[in-house]
Structure formats: structure tokens, C-alpha cells
Amino acid sequence: MEKVLDFINVSKHYMDFSLKNVTFSLERGYIMGFIGPNGAGKSTTIKLMMNLIKKDSGQIKIFGLDCEKNNIAIKERIGFVYDENLFYGELTVQEMKDFIRPFYKKWDESLFARYIKEFNLPLKKKIKHLSKGMKMKFSLAIALSHHAELLIMDEPTSGLDPVIRNELLDALQFLLQDENKSVFFSTHITSDLEKVADFITIINQGEILLSKTKDELLEEYCIVKGRKELLNSNHQKHFIGLKKNKYGFEALAGNKREITKLFGDSVVVEKPSLDDILLFLTRKDEDRVSPH
Ligand SMILES: Nc1ncnc2c1ncn2[C@@H]1O[C@H](COP(=O)(O)OP(=O)(O)OP(=O)(O)O)[C@@H](O)[C@H]1O
Incomplete structure (x- = not known):
């Protein structure tokens, strides 16, 4: 099985917090839920895999490639789904898409049009006037339209009402019918993971407490x-x-x-x-x- 995401003994130290020897991996075709209490180190781990901050030691590989040395090649194949501060609020959905599109070689305009319709997104509305759920769906539509092989989602369902949350989870499950895709999903809403995750990784105080298949966990x-x-x-x-x-x-x-x-x-x-x-x-x- 190919590992699309591989953390090997990764450490990162801040003044009063450390990620310590974080080790886990995600195989192609699966959804991993990443859970832990507030301040456990979830966002720090995601920032490391997105190469937004530098690790102190260890190795992070995405698609088998070193994440720092191959940043651009890797980003082409990743979709980062995040609700805040990612988009320019003054632009409309259409304008934002036109801005993002040239960054991706594999951009698929007809797929984008399909998701806009499926997610009911208003092309002419300014990003700042979209609801949280709409922003999340827009972010997902962008990720899917450049044929991302790995979706990295930071708290994608937090603050969404149950109907929108379910829609988002259904979209994820639909997506995973394509066995080429994998999802890394951080959340503190564990019920969402009971629905969609194949693997569960739990982090607390900067340390991985366990990383197993959900079925194994709930059976054992x-x-x-x-x-x-x-x-x-x-x-x-x-x-x-x-x-x-x-x-x-x-x-x-x-x-x-x-x-x-x-x-x-x-x-x-x-x-x-x-x-x-x-x-x-x-x-x-x-x-x-x-x-x-
Ligand atoms: N740039 C930074 N400088 C110093 N400390 C930081 C920095 N970024 C994060 N931290 C600290 O690292 C710890 C872990 O934060 P992180 O955001 O990774 O947790 P989290 O699990 O995502 O939490 P939450 O669920 O509340 O979002 C926190 O104590 C935070 O204050």
C-alpha cells in the first residue's frame, strides 16, 4: 500500500508547547480522522504538513516525497480545505476561482461548474458574504476541481449546522469512491468520524496516543x-x-x-x-x- 502521508518522529518546539516524535501514516484511498482536545497540536501538525512552519527534527513525506524539498510539486496534488482567511473577502466566488485557477496545471473547469451546482454556490456573491458552510463547500469545490489526490481538512465541520455537516460528509464519502483519493481530517466532533473515517489518530499534549483503524479501535x-x-x-x-x-x-x-x-x-x-x-x-x- 502506498503511503500518501508519512510522519516519522517529527518534533516541533515552541516556548511552552512541543510536538514530540509524532509518527503516523495514511495510505492511499482512506480517510483519517485526527482528533484531540483544544491545544493538543492538531493545527501545528497540519501546518507542518502544509509546509507553513518548519519542523525541528524528523521527516514528513507526502506521496513519498520530502515535504520541504518538493513543496510546489506536492501542493499541486493537495487540496487544503479550511474555512477562514484563505480567500480574499472582497472577491466574488467567480473572481476568486479565476484567481486560483492558473496555479493548478490540472484545473478542470467543467468539474468546478458541476460542484458549484451540486453545492448550490452563488458565483456572484462576495466571499465575505458567504456563510461558514458555503465557504467550506467553496474550499472543497476548489480542492476537487484541481483533482487533488490528498485533501487536508482543518476542522471542516466545526460551526456547521447538522444539515450542512451531513452534506459535507456525504460529499467526502462520494469522493472516496475514487480510490485514488485520501483525506486527512482534523476535528473535535467525533461523531463525524464515526460516520466517515477509516483510521483514527488521537493526539494529546503534542504526542500521538494512538493511530489505528476505526473498526479495530471500536472492536478492541x-x-x-x-x-x-x-x-x-x-x-x-x-x-x-x-x-x-x-x-x-x-x-x-x-x-x-x-x-x-x-x-x-x-x-x-x-x-x-x-x-x-x-x-x-x-x-x-x-x-x-x-x-x-
Ligand atoms: N506560533 C506559535 N508560537 C508559540 N506557540 C504556539 C504557536 N502556534 C501554536 N502554539 C501553541 O501550540 C499549542 C498547540 O496549538 P494547536 O493550534 O496546534 O492546537 P490544536 O490541537 O489545533 O487546538 P484547537 O483544537 O484549540 O485548535 C498551543 O498551546 C498553542 O498555544
């Missing part, structure tokens, strides 16, 4: 609920995160089979949501158990 991990008396240190080592209250405990475990063997039917074992996994992995209280 489980929520365990039981009485407090059942807890001992031997049991606790099987948990990734633990919450206790007066009556009992609730924990996240990374191996459902092991838990069933250990506790039998003295506990309730439930399928976690991505939100459960994210919350347990990134909780800060004293009962947090280190991820393994």
Missing part, C-alpha cells in the same frame, strides 16, 4: 462498569483510564477479550464511542492510568 476497546470492590491493582493494569465514584467504577480497556476473561459477568462491558475513548485517554485527574 471497551467500557467496563462495575462495583468498586472488584478493583485491585492487578485489574487496574488492564485499564487505560479509570473513573471512580461512591458506587462503582467506569473504565476504558484496550482489550475486550481480556476483560471478559478477567471479570466474567461481574461487570458490564459496553462498546465505547470515539468520544468515550478520547475522554478517557485525555483525562487529567489522578485516577488516570497511562495509555499502553
Whole structure:
């Protein structure tokens, strides 16, 4: 399988924040959801892959090419979908398209016309008068019209109403019927990822906590609920995160089979949501158990 995006031990240091040895990869034809709490390092990671900031160490490859040395060739093949500050507000949709078009060798005017129609975008409206959802769709239409092979989307659904969000997610899924395309999608709306993502990568405090297929994650991990008396240190080592209250405990475990063997039917074992996994992995209280 070809890796379209490959981060190998990438670090970047700011005064009071560091991305530490970030390693993950995305294969051609898949959607990867990139999740983490506010300030986890999602935008910094995206800025690095877009070559907007320089890494301190490690390697970033896109389509197998070093991202710093091949910036222009790579940008031709990438669509960056972002809602703010990307476009000149005073230009109309049509004028903005005419401005962008010469930058791409593979620009496809008939495809652009098709997306404008499909997304219901007003060609004569100024960019600054478009709603957030429209801006996002316009950004997506531009990315698709130059036949981008990799879409990099920074929080594409945040601030969109459920109807527009669904439309955008449907458009993404439709797009991925073309197996040549891949999507890297950062968000904190985990339900969107349950719908469209093939792979999930979780980042917290500048470190990658996990990067796996969504199915693997939702099949292997489980929520365990039981009485407090059942807890001992031997049991606790099987948990990734633990919450206790007066009556009992609730924990996240990374191996459902092991838990069933250990506790039998003295506990309730439930399928976690991505939100459960994210919350347990990134909780800060004293009962947090280190991820393994
Ligand atoms: N240019 C910079 N100089 C110094 N610190 C920075 C700079 N850019 C980002 N940071 C810090 O890096 C940390 C991670 O920020 P980043 O924007 O990558 O997080 P994020 O996961 O995208 O968060 P959010 O979900 O809130 O957008 C933050 O603490 C931020 O203050």
C-alpha cells in the first residue's frame, strides 16, 4: 500500500508547547480522522504538513516525497480545505476561482461548474458574504476541481449546522469512491468520524496516543462498569483510564477479550464511542492510568 502521508518522529518546539516524535501514516484511498482536545497540536501538525512552519527534527513525506524539498510539486496534488482567511473577502466566488485557477496545471473547469451546482454556490456573491458552510463547500469545490489526490481538512465541520455537516460528509464519502483519493481530517466532533473515517489518530499534549483503524479501535476497546470492590491493582493494569465514584467504577480497556476473561459477568462491558475513548485517554485527574 502506498503511503500518501508519512510522519516519522517529527518534533516541533515552541516556548511552552512541543510536538514530540509524532509518527503516523495514511495510505492511499482512506480517510483519517485526527482528533484531540483544544491545544493538543492538531493545527501545528497540519501546518507542518502544509509546509507553513518548519519542523525541528524528523521527516514528513507526502506521496513519498520530502515535504520541504518538493513543496510546489506536492501542493499541486493537495487540496487544503479550511474555512477562514484563505480567500480574499472582497472577491466574488467567480473572481476568486479565476484567481486560483492558473496555479493548478490540472484545473478542470467543467468539474468546478458541476460542484458549484451540486453545492448550490452563488458565483456572484462576495466571499465575505458567504456563510461558514458555503465557504467550506467553496474550499472543497476548489480542492476537487484541481483533482487533488490528498485533501487536508482543518476542522471542516466545526460551526456547521447538522444539515450542512451531513452534506459535507456525504460529499467526502462520494469522493472516496475514487480510490485514488485520501483525506486527512482534523476535528473535535467525533461523531463525524464515526460516520466517515477509516483510521483514527488521537493526539494529546503534542504526542500521538494512538493511530489505528476505526473498526479495530471500536472492536478492541471497551467500557467496563462495575462495583468498586472488584478493583485491585492487578485489574487496574488492564485499564487505560479509570473513573471512580461512591458506587462503582467506569473504565476504558484496550482489550475486550481480556476483560471478559478477567471479570466474567461481574461487570458490564459496553462498546465505547470515539468520544468515550478520547475522554478517557485525555483525562487529567489522578485516577488516570497511562495509555499502553
Ligand atoms: N506560533 C506559535 N508560537 C508559540 N506557540 C504556539 C504557536 N502556534 C501554536 N502554539 C501553541 O501550540 C499549542 C498547540 O496549538 P494547536 O493550534 O496546534 O492546537 P490544536 O490541537 O489545533 O487546538 P484547537 O483544537 O484549540 O485548535 C498551543 O498551546 C498553542 O498555544
